[in-house]
Each structure stands twice: as structure tokens, then as C-alpha cells.
Amino acid sequence: MNATSKDSRLRGNYILTIADNSLILAQRLGELCGHGPTLETDIALTNIALDLLGQTRSYYQYAAKISEEDKTEDDIAFLRIEREYKNCLLVEQPNTHFGYVIGRQFLFDVYHFMLMEKLQNSPDETLAAIAKKGIKEVSYHKRFSSDWVKRLGDGTEESKAKMQEAIDDLWRFTDELFFMTEAEKEMAKEGIGIDVSTFKEKYYEEVSEVLKQATLTVPENKYFTKGGKEGIHTEHMGYILADLQYMQRTYPNMQW
């Protein structure tokens, strides 16, 4: 393998570690379309899903362009097997109840915003442009989810218990956000990708601050689990992909 093809493969993998998070979270939020707790919240969550999907498309178009195989954005979205998806475990966790939807969103948004902040200065102009456009959307997502964490946490006895339950349960997936795959390490070394470990401390500070404002307890659990970024997913992933890929698998090459 020559240097250029190694570079494009690494860069392709790197793009997927960012993009797959948005795709799978969008899919999870999409499941709620028509099922949100109120009409207004339903629309808000679907809006966020569409923002994420828009970002995903930009990333996949770029990944398809630099790929040496003849691939389209749809191939990348719909025709990979589970082990080839590089999203973190957090975003694939189910919509157990509204507390989980908000908790998952919040724990991801804080990370996502910090990542976009850095990525918009990447020397890779395409990635920088996607991040620059996306950061305004992500900034709103973070505002929405943080506000809801505070509302539920500092709400009724029941909403507080459910919000705490979700945070406690999802906490073990947060450390993976800062685990660096080979592609991430290589790209960071080349100055193109982001060394996510540089904002790990800031992440936990910001998350803790919101949780405190929400009168919730910051989990002290030190057991963390990971694997998604290297293709080892939780049991939920197969079901997500079954929904996501059904159309393309059943009617290959179909177009809207």
C-alpha cells in the first residue's frame, strides 16, 4: 500500500468515527418522530435528528469522494456491516424513557460541541467547513438538552429520579468518547484530526456543572465500557441497522 492510499484510508476512517455518531444518533431520534412526549418536543427532537443527518451527509459525501473504491454516500450509510460502523456506544443506547433521550443527547452534545470547536480549525478544509456549519446547530442542541436536564433534574420528584437514573446508567459510555482509535491518533499526529483527550477534563467539568445546576448527583462510577469506535457494539446496534438498512437491502439501489 503506498502512502497516498494509506492516507486516504486513514482519513476515510477518521471521517467515519465522527460521522457515524451523527448517523446513529439521528436514527435513534428519528424513532421518536410522532412519539415525542409533547407535540413541541417531538418537533424539536426531529429537528435535531435532521441537523445530525445533514452533517452525516456532508461527511459521507466527503468520505465517498476520497475513497479509492467506487462508493456513494448511500453505500456508506446503508451497506456496511455492523463491525464497520465506528460510532461510540453512547449514541446507540435506546430511548428507554424521555430521561434517557435527554441524558444521551446532553452527554453527547457537550462532547460534540467541543469537537466541532476544534475541528473548525482543521487544515482539512472540507472537515473545517462541515464543522463550521455544524457548530451552530450543535450549539443549539447543547442548549436544548442542557435546559431539559435542568428542568427534569430540578423538577418533580419523579422527573428527578428518572433523570438521575438515565445519567447514572449512561455515564459508563462517556469515557469512550475520549478513547482514540488508530485513525484518530494518526490524524491527530498529522495535525488534521483532533486529539480528543485535550478536552476530556473540560468535558467532565462542564457536564458536572450542568448536573449540579440540575440538582443531580455527578456519578462516581469509575467503570467504563467501550468498543463502538472499533466496531464492537452493544446488542442494540443490530436492531438499529435492521431498521436503517431495510430499504436498501430489500430493494438494492433504490432511490427516493
Added chain:
Amino acid sequence: MSEKKNWPLWEIFVRSKNGLEHRHFGSLHAADAEMALENARDVYTRRNEGVSIWVVESKHITASNPADNGELFEPAQDKVYRHPTFYDLPDEVKHM
């Protein structure tokens, strides 16, 4: 579920672009003003309809009673001389 029944109704006003006035777009439910603003953003401006949003809780609006329409509005119907239709407006004046 019983909680959301307690969410008050809010009236939403959106200014679609600078220079225009805020117009009534509709109403929605929210627990407080901040949530009303976020909900309005998602419900009414997601297709790029606005540059500014006002929210006001519906209970703060005092409305005229339809039963009073006769005395309030009908006397104005036959007073054509109160309309500025006897002037030529320059084309440059838009949104009149």
C-alpha cells in the same frame, strides 16, 4: 402525562425579516418563557421563517368580545374618507 396538561399556552410572534413587524404565527404549550422560546424556534422557524421571536403567555392578552363587534367595528365600515386612498404612494414605500 398529567403534568403537560398544566403547561400554559403561549402566543408566538415572529419577525420574518429585519424591517418587518412581528406577526402572530400561532400558539403552543410550554412550561415557561424560555421553553416557549425554544419550542417556537423549533415549531415556527425551522424553515428559515424568522429573525426574531416574541412569546407572550396567552392569558396576558386581552381580547375584544365578538359580541361587541357591532359597536366596535361597524361604525368604521362606511367612512371611506378615513382611508388614505386619496394619496398616491411612491413605489419605494413598501409594506404599507
